[in-house]
Amino acid sequence: LHARRQLAAESIFSRMSRLAAVHGAVNLGQGFPAGSPPEFLLEAARSALGTADQYTAPLGSPALRQALADDLAVNADDVVITCGATEALHVLADALYGAGDEVLMFEPVFDVYRPQAALSGAAPVLVPMTLDMSSGSGQWTPDLDALEALVTPRTRALLLNSPHNPTGHVFTRAELERVAALARRHDLWLISDEVYDELYYGERPLSLRTLAPERTFTVGSAGKRLEATGWRVGWIVTPPGLAPEVAGLHQWATFCAPAPLQAAVAAALPVARQHGLYGQLRQAYGDRMRLLAAGLRDLGLAVQEPGGTYFLTALAPGLDPFALVEHGGVAVIPGSAFYAEGAAPAGLIRLAFCKPESEIERALQRLGAFL
Ligand code: GLN
Numbered sequence: 113l114h115a116r117r118q119l120a121a122e123s124i125f126s127r128m129s130r131l132a133a134v135h136g137a138v139n140l141g142q143g144f145p146a147g148s149p150p151e152f153l154l155e156a157a158r159s160a161l162g163t164a165d166q167y168t169a170p171l172g173s174p175a176l177r178q179a180l181a182d183d184l185a186v187n188a189d190d191v192v193i194t195c196g197a198t199e200a201l202h203v204l205a206d207a208l209y210g211a212g213d214e215v216l217m218f219e220p221v222f223d224v225y226r227p228q229a230a231l232s233g234a235a236p237v238l239v240p241m242t243l244d245m246s247s248g249s250g251q252w253t254p255d256l257d258a259l260e261a262l263v264t265p266r267t268r269a270l271l272l273n274s275p276h277n278p279t280g281h282v283f284t285r286a287e288l289e290r291v292a293a294l295a296r297r298h299d300l301w302l303i304s305d306e307v308y309d310e311l312y313y314g315e316r317p318l319s320l321r322t323l324a325p326e327r328t329f330t331v332g333s334a335g336k337r338l339e340a341t342g343w344r345v346g347w348i349v350t351p352p353g354l355a356p357e358v359a360g361l362h363q364w365a366t367f368c369a370p371a372p373l374q375a376a377v378a379a380a381l382p383v384a385r386q387h388g389l390y391g392q393l394r395q396a397y398g399d400r401m402r403l404l405a406a407g408l409r410d411l412g413l414a415v416q417e418p419g420g421t422y423f424l425t426a427l428a429p430g431l432d433p434f435a436l437v438e439h440g441g442v443a444v445i446p447g448s449a450f451y452a453e454g455a456a457p458a459g460l461i462r463l464a465f466c467k468p469e470s471e472i473e474r475a476l477q478r479l480g481a482f483l
Contacts, residue, residue, distance in 0.1 A: 119227045124449035131434075132443035138475040140404075141443040143277070143422055143464040146471065149340040152383045156376035164375040168193070170363035171355060172347070173371065176378035180347055183381050184332075186321075190350050192359045193374055195366045197307045197333040197346040201271075202228050203362045204329055204348065208301045209234040213268040218254055220425075220450030220460075222277045222305070229271075237262050241279060243416070243457055249409075250416045250427070252279040256290050263294070269301040270294075274317050275308040278450050278462040279425055280418020282317045292324040300327070307333035307346075310390035312420035313398045326351050329358075334377040338384060339393075343373050397422050400465040400472055407476035408463075411483060422466035429459035431483065440482030442475045 122130075128141035148154070164173070171177065172193025181188035194200040201224060209215055211233035217225050219238035229236040239259045244251045259270075272291065274283040283291075295302050304320040309332065321328040330349040335341035346369075350358050368374075384390065405415045405424060414427040425447065433446040447460025465472060 116231075119230060123223055124445055125223065128433075128437065128443045128445060131437045135438050135441065137437045137441045137443045138467075138471050138478065139443045140463040140465070140467060140472070140475050141437075141445050143466060144341045145339045145422075145466045146468050147339065149338055150380070150384070150387075150389060152387070153338050153340060153376060153380040156379040156383075157372060160372035160375035160379075164371045166371060168368045168371050168374060170359040170368055172359075172369065173374040173378060176345075176347075176374045176381075179378040179381040180332075180349075183385065184319075184330075184349060186349050187352070190352060190355050192348045192350065192355050192362060193369050194346045194348060194362055195369045196335060196344040197305065197331050198224055199344070199362070199365060200331045200346045200348045201225070201303070201305065202231075203358060203365060204303050204331070205229055205232040205234070206361050207358055208303070208329075209268040212266060214264060214266045216259065216262060216267060216270040216300075218272065218276065219452065219455065220278050220447065222273055223449055225271055234268070235266075237267070238452055238455075241276075241281065243460075245414065249414050252276075252281045252416060252425075254281070254283065254287060256287060259291070260294060263298050263300075267298060267300060269303060271303040271305065272320060273305040274320070275312060275418065275420025277308070277421050278423050278445070278447070279416065280421045280423055282312055282315060282419035283320075284315075285318050288318055288320050288323055292320065295324055295327055302328040303331065304328055305331045307331065307336040308421045310337055311394060311397060311422060313394065313401065313417075314419050317420055321349060329354075334373075334381075337390070338377065338380060343370070343377075345369050345373050345377050397466060400467070400469060403469060404463060404465045404472050404476070407472070408479075411476070411480050423462050423464055425460060425462050427457065427459045428461055428483070431459060431461065433461060436479075436482060441478045442482070 125142040132139040177191040213234040334345040445462040448456040
């Protein structure tokens with residue numbers, strides 16, 4: 113354990129949620145919805161208990177694999193069910209790279225990517241996303257020239273997140289086409305983390321798999337889609353023929369995801385479509401995003417409005433998020449958590465808006481008093 117002490121440090125998300133609880137702060141840090149999951153999901157879980165209580169195959173329950181195949185327009189043979197997207201990414205790190213390999217990922221970088229690469233022995237290589245402030249509020253753009261320049265003979269894979277956490281950037285078709293072409297040219301695996309695929313406010317995100325199906329592993333999350341982040345049901349769509357091997361590694365970690373929750377998600381996925389759940393969430397979260405963005409602008413902050421996710425970034429020069437949670441009663445995530453040491457833009461913070469409007473308003477008042 114000693115050798116891994118650095119990797120075992122408490123994550124910024126756990127730390128901020130803990131501090132928010134200790135100090136009674138409004139928690140706009142860790143991204144999880146404040147409300148309950150939809151009743152049809154809970155009902156499906158209740159009826160699964162007592163009927164789907166034993167292991168499924170490591171590939172996942174046939175019903176859930178088929179429900180995902182229908183929902184995502186993929187082949188059910190290529191679907192593997194995991195314990196959340198986090199385990200999906202962990203299994204892929206195990207499967208696709210090891211000591212001496214390099215893995216490209218965009219910076220700001222979601223906090224689990226670097227430790228997972230390091231646990232598999234590989235080196236994370238950070239590709240900058242630039243924050244262009246010429247428009248006043250700022251616009252995030254992946255630096256694809258830098259990406260090209262950072263490929264080496266050791267590069268094995270590129271890990272991409274669209275809509276992107278923490279910036280909310282939705283990769284454009286042109287950006288994804290360039291990524292796919294680069295991956296083909298250098299024979300890289302692509303890991304596309306699409307847990308916010310249904311949470312967008314402008315153009316619908318394009319799935320990287322559609323541009324490079326032979327080399328893309330897509331990761332998704334029932335927790336994010338169905339507002340149940342603690343359920344730990346996620347999935348991987350593999351390139352054709354690779355699901356058995358991926359499931360073969362997943363079996364050594366957790367064997368299978370919780371069977372009754374797999375059954376409930378299988379039943380709920382088509383209902384979510386029929387009820388228009390994702391459109392309702394886009395509407396509700398879009399309203400809260402605009403509320404938070406307008407309030408932050410009124411306080412004088414530069415706000416980067418996201419194309420997707422339930423996060424936005426803002427620049428609050430001189431603000432110390434640890435002082436804010438302790439003395440100001442608001443938890444946010446410091447931008448530095450998503451960067452290599454010293455590389456974060458000054459004053460960058462990430463705020464989650466998957467919270468009730470009253471909480472967002474209270475956070476804005478407290479922030480105004482603290483600044
Ligand atoms: N995805 C969530 C966020 O970005 C939290 C994930 C986690 O705690 N590992 O806030």
